[in-house]
Amino acid sequence: MVHKDLEFRGIRLEHLGMYFEELGAKQITESFPYVFEAEGWKGEILEEKEIAFTQSFKVNAIKIRFYASSEKLLNETIKHYRYKTTRIGG
Numbered sequence: 001m002v003h004k005d006l007e008f009r010g011i012r013l014e015h016l017g018m019y020f021e022e023l024g025a026k027q028i029t030e031s032f033p034y035v036f037e038a039e040g041w042k043g044e045i046l047e048e049k050e051i052a053f054t055q056s057f058k059v060n061a062i063k064i065r066f067y068a069s070s071e072k073l074l075n076e077t078i079k080h081y082r083y084k085t086t087r088i089g090g
Contacts (some may be wrong), residue, residue, distance in 0.1 A: 041068040
């Protein structure tokens with residue numbers, strides 16, 4: 001299996017888990033690392049930490065690991081997952 005790690009900032013942990021489910025994965029574990037499995041791929045929410053840019057500006061940072069049976073499926077899964085995490089500023 002091939003894998004890739006990504007970090008997402010400013011998105012709630014619950015939403016990141018929900019995005020795995022929306023892509024067809026089932027949640028396997030109830031604590032870190034949260035594991036989501038689907039046919040041919042799986043995702044793990046490994047950790048959450050808080051990053052302080054200033055004393056008053058803080059955001060969460062969540063590390064996620066994607067696994068897939070092929071490089072093509074890995075890239076496709078990450079592409080769909082990133083689409084769900086896209087935020088448009090205004």
